[in-house]
Amino acid sequence: MTCGNGDFSMTVFLPSPRLPVDGFIHGLSADSLDVWSGKMQKNNMVCQLPKFKMDYEIKLNDALAALGIPRPEGFVERPTSAAEDLCDSD
Secondary structure (H helix, E strand, O other): OEEOOOOEEOOOOOOOOOOOHHHHHHOOOHHHHHHHHHOOOOOOOOOOOOOOOOOOOOOOHHHHHHOOOOOOOOOOOOOOOHHHHHHOOO
16 A cells, blocks of 8 residues: 555555454464565555554664764763754754
């Protein structure tokens, strides 16, 4: 499913009506997603989903250190958002 101006896409898996949702969730794995994705066919349909927001948070300390970029001395971590960083006039 293409979202927005086409830069983003999303795959929606609809379990069989014969399979309880708990059974579907229990069967989720990287391997099962690969198998299911390989069996997909293109269809045109109307799909209505509720609006949702998704947040993602990760600490990059270990990843940056592995790249040879250690935390600067005196660095103070503070919560921020991308919007704050873009709009910060200081």
